[in-house]
Amino acid sequence: MRSATDATLIHNGQVIDGTGAPAIPDGCVLIESGIIRYVGPLRTVPPGSESAVRLNANGGTIMPGLVEAHFHATYFNVAALEDLDIKYPVEYVTLLAACNARLVLECGYTSARSGGSLFNIDVWLKKAIENDLVIGPRLATSGREICGAGGLMDWNPEFRKIGMEGLILLVNGADEARKAVRKLVKDGVEWVKTYPTGDAAAADSNDHHTLCMTFEEMHAVVQTAHNHGMKVTGHCRATAGIKNALLAGYDAIEHGTFMDDETLELLLKRNVPVVPALYFEMMSIERGPEFGMSQAVIDGHQETLDGGAESARRILAAGGRLGMGGDYGFAWNPHGDYAKELSFFVNYVGLKPLDVIKCATQTGAEILGREHELGTLAVGKLGDVLVVDGDVLADISILQDRKRLIAVLQSGIVKSRCGVSCLSGDAVVS
Numbered sequence: 001m002r003s004a005t006d007a008t009l010i011h012n013g014q015v016i017d018g019t020g021a022p023a024i025p026d027g028c029v030l031i032e033s034g035i036i037r038y039v040g041p042l043r044t045v046p047p048g049s050e051s052a053v054r055l056n057a058n059g060g061t062i063m064p065g066l067v068e069a070h071f072h073a074t075y076f077n078v079a080a081l082e083d084l085d086i087k088y089p090v091e092y093v094t095l096l097a098a099c100n101a102r103l104v105l106e107c108g109y110t111s112a113r114s115g116g117s118l119f120n121i122d123v124w125l126k127k128a129i130e131n132d133l134v135i136g137p138r139l140a141t142s143g144r145e146i147c148g149a150g151g152l153m154d155w156n157p158e159f160r161k162i163g164m165e166g167l168i169l170l171v172n173g174a175d176e177a178r179k180a181v182r183k184l185v186k187d188g189v190e191w192v193k194t195y196p197t198g199d200a201a202a203a204d205s206n207d208h209h210t211l212c213m214t215f216e217e218m219h220a221v222v223q224t225a226h227n228h229g230m231k232v233t234g235h236c237r238a239t240a241g242i243k244n245a246l247l248a249g250y251d252a253i254e255h256g257t258f259m260d261d262e263t264l265e266l267l268l269k270r271n272v273p274v275v276p277a278l279y280f281e282m283m284s285i286e287r288g289p290e291f292g293m294s295q296a297v298i299d300g301h302q303e304t305l306d307g308g309a310e311s312a313r314r315i316l317a318a319g320g321r322l323g324m325g326g327d328y329g330f331a332w333n334p335h336g337d338y339a340k341e342l343s344f345f346v347n348y349v350g351l352k353p354l355d356v357i358k359c360a361t362q363t364g365a366e367i368l369g370r371e372h373e374l375g376t377l378a379v380g381k382l383g384d385v386l387v388v389d390g391d392v393l394a395d396i397s398i399l400q401d402r403k404r405l406i407a408v409l410q411s412g413i414v415k416s417r418c419g420v421s422c423l424s425g426d427a428v429v430s
């Protein structure tokens with residue numbers, strides 16, 4: 001990804017650095033050659049910054065670019081399970097993924113961690129973004145996901161004579177789990193996404209209290225993935241599934257819904273980050289009836305919402321780490337709504353805006369494994385900055401309004417202004 005060659009001084013706003021520290025009033029950020037050189041009050045900005053291009057925050061907020069920690073680039077207007085795998089050909093899904101990547105950047109997210117992708121599209125999407133062919137977030141990829149046969153993601157009935165090759169690698173036993181990870185090694189993914197548990201969406205046979213993989217399968221996934229330098233995460237709702245994941249050596253937990261004291265203790269001991277992705281549950285409850293969800297499914301989402309909110313509060317209060325990401329791409333939870341997750345965690349879960357921003361920036365970068373270069377505004381880090389028209393600490397919902405995102409920068413280059421991307425043509429193809 002290209003870097004700015006000139007200097008930019010972003011000024012006239014409060015600076016939120018992403019560490020959870022209080023905002024710096026009348027602060028500024030100086031970026032030179034794509035790298036942050038100064039963060040602090042404007043009155044002590046180092047000499048030489050007079051020649052920098054000035055970017056006015058209009059009295060609003062200067063903060064790190066957000067990190068969407070559970071991004072499905074290939075999901076698009078999903079209203080039924082089949083929409084995830086066989087609705088469109090892979091060629092069209094690839095184009096949709098590029099559109100989603102642009103959108104997530106326009107929404108202020110300069111980085112994203114994939115939560116699973118159809119075929120190997122996110123790996124190639126990342127390559128296109130890194131080569132400036134399309135604009136989008138810095139991506140951590142995961143490609144196809146792994147689930148036990150008969151589990152949550154194995155929904156095509158036998159009579160259809162089709163498997164789940166494009167979306168899911170179905171496994172029976174530890175050997176097949178190892179084989180599936182080895183396929184992903186060749187694909188070049190960074191995160192192996194698995195399905196240790198079911199979900200409220202599959203109320204009949206794989207609900208949120210059902211296990212979809214055995215401990216042996218999960219352990220085989222971790223051993224094989226770690227051997228090849230890959231990390232492992234999983235869709236974990238049921239308590240036993242979360243516990244299995246932590247004992248098997250998972251590097252992150254998606255959802256972490258039903259957590260008892262013992263599981264929480266294990267989580268904290270290993271300091272494993274959790275991405276709750278809870279606004280999806282709220283939307284499933286509110287809009288489920290118009291999409292034909294049964295009462296059993298909606299009740300399951302309510303139970304998930306209540307359990308997940310309680311777990312998220314406990315994790316953060318106990319010093320654990322939460323990432324912000326949200327399974328966007330469903331018909332009732334569309335791409336573009338990413339920042340609604342942040343408002344939801346302030347208004348519904350009851351977290352402080354500064355804490356939620358830390359989750360969505362610093363912790364997000366930690367989940368990506370790139371905390372040394374992303375996630376906070378600090379000298380020496382990449383100039384990935386979000387400039388917002390307004391005080392996001394007084395009203396975090398401002399982040400939902402793309403028109404109020406004055407500028408989104410990656411490595412000091414303005415990629416989007418007021419929610420509209422700035423496309424550039426001098427890409428280098430490699």
Ligand SMILES: [Zn+2]
Binds near residue numbers: 072115
């Ligand atoms: Zn997901």
